[in-house]
Amino acid sequence: QKLVEAHNKKRSFRNWEDPETRQLLLEINPYAPYQREKMPTHELSRAIVEENWSRCLSLAADPAQCKVWNTREGFFDGKTASNCLPLHEALVAHAPFEVIEALVKSYPAGLAAYESSYKRLPLHCACRKNADPSIVALLVNQYKAACVIADSLTRCPIHYALTNGAEEPIIEILVKAAPAACKSYDDRGWTPLHVAVNVGASQKVVRMIVDANPEAVLIRTDRGTSIRATAHKLQTPGHEDVEALIQQVREEMDEKVHLPDMKKKPSLDHEVA
Numbered sequence: 001q002k003l004v005e006a007h008n009k010k011r012s013f014r015n016w017e018d019p020e021t022r023q024l025l026l027e028i029n030p031y032a033p034y035q036r037e038k039m040p041t042h043e044l045s046r047a048i049v050e051e052n053w054s055r056c057l058s059l060a061a062d063p064a065q066c067k068v069w070n071t072r073e074g075f076f077d078g079k080t081a082s083n084c085l086p087l088h089e090a091l092v093a094h095a096p097f098e099v100i101e102a103l104v105k106s107y108p109a110g111l112a113a114y115e116s117s118y119k120r121l122p123l124h125c126a127c128r129k130n131a132d133p134s135i136v137a138l139l140v141n142q143y144k145a146a147c148v149i150a151d152s153l154t155r156c157p158i159h160y161a162l163t164n165g166a167e168e169p170i171i172e173i174l175v176k177a178a179p180a181a182c183k184s185y186d187d188r189g190w191t192p193l194h195v196a197v198n199v200g201a202s203q204k205v206v207r208m209i210v211d212a213n214p215e216a217v218l219i220r221t222d223r224g225t226s227i228r229a230t231a232h233k234l235q236t237p238g239h240e241d242v243e244a245l246i247q248q249v250r251e252e253m254d255e256k257v258h259l260p261d262m263k264k265k266p267s268l269d270h271e272v273a
Helices: 001-009 019-028 032-037 043-049 053-060 086-092 097-106 109-110 122-128 133-142 144-148 157-163 167-178 181-184 192-198 201-214 214-218 227-232 238-256
Strands: 070-072 082-084
Touching: 001 133, 001 144, 001 181, 019 133, 032 053, 032 133, 032 144, 053 157, 053 167, 053 227, 082 086, 082 122, 082 192, 086 097, 086 109, 086 122, 097 109, 109 122, 109 133, 109 144, 122 144, 133 144, 133 167, 133 201, 144 157, 144 167, 157 167, 157 181, 157 192, 167 181, 181 192, 181 201, 181 214, 192 227, 201 214, 201 238, 214 238
Parallel strands: none
Antiparallel strands: 070 082
């Protein structure tokens, strides 16, 4: 609520001297004073931090501005520094579609660029920050391979989209572009299906993922947690339907061949549909 309030009032480091604004920023982010001291000197990067979107649009017309790598302190977690492009910065800052589109148009190679702290692509950043479906569609259409590329935590963009409760259209965009991403698993052995069930995703979202990778209903995490156990613990609205769907798919697979829950994960097929 405070973050929405700050955004609606367009408060940022630009008016840090205003006592009310400063207090609000400190409540949202205790690292704000430190980050303010480390404000970027690059013109486009600074405009992004200040959420000066009209200025960003003007600067993004120059490809040279969009190619500059900037060091941002506490980029994702408030502590770890990252070397990143303006495109990464704009996505993390929730820039509007027009700004993202301008950055991509000026420097399309940025779509395949990794920021340094967690080796994340722009699509990872968009999914972590619950970007608008139109932005996710833009990034996917321009660089579909990003859907099956993992970051340093071995998480594909769909892992982050699900974790952050992305809208159904976003999951649909990611799954249709690269069904193989549903076969991925992170450094804890969590597949997208584990994540979806754990966060209480809708039956439609779970169905999309299961259709792309039915074997996921048999896979256990590194700690031995099965999909059935995860679904059984759910107390979210519609959890009975999700649990029934998981059981149905498992029974269908058991009819084809008797298989126990698998501890060994299948390798990620990097072919993109």
